[in-house]
Amino acid sequence: xxKLYELAGAEDxxxxxPFCWRVRFALLHKGLLFESIPWxxxxxxxxxxxxxxxxxxxxxxxxxxxxxxxxAEYLEETYTDRPLLFGGESSKALSRFVTDWVETVLxxxxxxxxxxxxxxxxxxVDKDYFRKTREQWLGMKLEEVCANRNNDVLSFRNxxxxxxxxxxxxxxxxxxxxxxxxxxxxxxxxxxxxxxSFPLLEAKDPIVSWCDQMLNLFDGEANKAxxxxx
Amino acid sequence: xxKLYELAGAEDxxxxxPFCWRVRFALLHKGLLFESIPWxxxxxxxxxxxxxxxxxxxxxxxxxxxxxxxxAEYLEETYTDRPLLFGGESSKALSRFVTDWVETVLxxxxxxxxxxxxxxxxxxVDKDYFRKTREQWLGMKLEEVCANRNNDVLSFRNxxxxxxxxxxxxxxxxxxxxxxxxxxxxxxxxxxxxxxSFPLLEAKDPIVSWCDQMLNLFDGEANKAxxxxx
Numbered sequence: 001x002x003k004l005y006e007l008a009g010a011e012d013x014x015x016x017x018p019f020c021w022r023v024r025f026a027l028l029h030k031g032l033l034f035e036s037i038p039w040x041x042x043x044x045x046x047x048x049x050x051x052x053x054x055x056x057x058x059x060x061x062x063x064x065x066x067x068x069x070x071x072a073e074y075l076e077e078t079y080t081d082r083p084l085l086f087g088g089e090s091s092k093a094l095s096r097f098v099t100d101w102v103e104t105v106l107x108x109x110x111x112x113x114x115x116x117x118x119x120x121x122x123x124x125v126d127k128d129y130f131r132k133t134r135e136q137w138l139g140m141k142l143e144e145v146c147a148n149r150n151n152d153v154l155s156f157r158n159x160x161x162x163x164x165x166x167x168x169x170x171x172x173x174x175x176x177x178x179x180x181x182x183x184x185x186x187x188x189x190x191x192x193x194x195x196x197s198f199p200l201l202e203a204k205d206p207i208v209s210w211c212d213q214m215l216n217l218f219d220g221e222a223n224k225a226x227x228x229x230x
Numbered sequence: 231x232x233k234l235y236e237l238a239g240a241e242d243x244x245x246x247x248p249f250c251w252r253v254r255f256a257l258l259h260k261g262l263l264f265e266s267i268p269w270x271x272x273x274x275x276x277x278x279x280x281x282x283x284x285x286x287x288x289x290x291x292x293x294x295x296x297x298x299x300x301x302a303e304y305l306e307e308t309y310t311d312r313p314l315l316f317g318g319e320s321s322k323a324l325s326r327f328v329t330d331w332v333e334t335v336l337x338x339x340x341x342x343x344x345x346x347x348x349x350x351x352x353x354x355v356d357k358d359y360f361r362k363t364r365e366q367w368l369g370m371k372l373e374e375v376c377a378n379r380n381n382d383v384l385s386f387r388n389x390x391x392x393x394x395x396x397x398x399x400x401x402x403x404x405x406x407x408x409x410x411x412x413x414x415x416x417x418x419x420x421x422x423x424x425x426x427s428f429p430l431l432e433a434k435d436p437i438v439s440w441c442d443q444m445l446n447l448f449d450g451e452a453n454k455a456x457x458x459x460x
Binding site for chain 1: 317318325326330334335392395402403405406409411
């Protein structure tokens with residue numbers, strides 16, 4: 001059975017990494033059985049065998065892969081008889097653009113709005129590490145970054161305009177059924193949902209109905225994680 | 231032969247509409263012969279037969295289609311033996327996200343940086359119409375919108391992060407060859423190039439090399455239009 005090393009918070013079931021969620025969805029999409037191994041930021045030695053220090057990492061027999069995109073590529077190339085994650089070369093290329101949009105727009109936006117909530121849900125062994133590394137990157141206290149979030153969320157919502165426009169025309173980013181582009185995008189909202197009660201979206205936002213559909217996929221997998229609401 | 235009604239500026243060859251450029255590329259991609267008919271904003275009666283007042287409009291035999299996305303869909307469904315513009319259902323859905331990103335991020339960004347240059351290149355018959363309608367939308371003079379463009383261009387360049395990231399990994403948005411997603415995105419830069427000498431991109435930006443490739447497609451079609459440099 002495939003092993004998936006996933007970031008966890010104070011509780012083993014508080015799995016909040018968006019990079020790990022997209023891999024979890026990819027495994028479910030492919031219908032592959034896997035065992036989840038909760039991991040914390042500071043447990044570098046537990047994944048040292050992968051040659052680097054971040055999750056997700058999967059172990060499939062003798063094969064060790066890290067980096068969510070590389071894992072998706074590996075699963076697609078290895079399990080060709082299962083449902084396609086990308087749907088072909090051109091869809092894969094276009095899915096890369098969605099992934100890059102998520103990582104350069106959606107992630108930084110959510111990060112700055114929920115930083116203090118991430119901190120609150122970390123396992124005690126990770127708290128000092130997280131505060132120190134993140135405050136060094138940001139050049140300010142976690143609390144300062146989030147201080148004006150009620151106002152900052154307005155420009156965050158504006159930054160979602162392309163996602164909103166597409167989801168007003170079609171059920172999923174990948175078309176009539178969810179695929180990698182949807183997993184990678186929804187995992188960012190799931191990240192927030194798992195550690196924060198801060199309302200990223202207005203209730204009437206069309207993105208909310210898509211999130212509801214994503215929450216229900218695979219017998220409500222995303223719904224089962226320890227979380228707040230979106 | 232297909233007729234394409236295209237927005238033109240002071241000269242017939244000053245074709246600057248990004249929506250028309252994407253259709254021109256789509257026709258070239260499909261290898262379809264077409265005749266271009268230069269059109270100005272105020273010539274509403276010339277396209278009244280289409281039931282609305284904007285270009286691009288194509289006339290293919292008895293069929294009249296307006297709206298660039300609808301035209302692309304029509305060409306894809308009608309000329310199935312020609313190279314695919316989208317590349318399949320899932321690629322089409324993902325291309326829609328790229329199109330929505332272009333229309334909600336790239337177009338508004340370029341519009342605000344080049345508004346006075348667009349005005350300068352309009353046909354005399356369009357100048358009053360353009361100034362009046364645009365200043366009403368914007369609530370300010372064209373000149374005021376562009377007043378701080380040397381500074382505003384910095385956040386515009388930041389907004390291109392997802393495009394830049396993807397083009398650092400692969401030749402085209404659609405993969406190893408250009409397709410709709412590339413046409414729709416490059417047409418925004420071509421729009422600017424046709425009416426403005428304002429430098430949207432830094433010379434070292436990886437987006438510039440992709441623009442160079444796009445300029446060379448179809449025997450340098452985009453290069454032949456009356457334009458400045460990118």
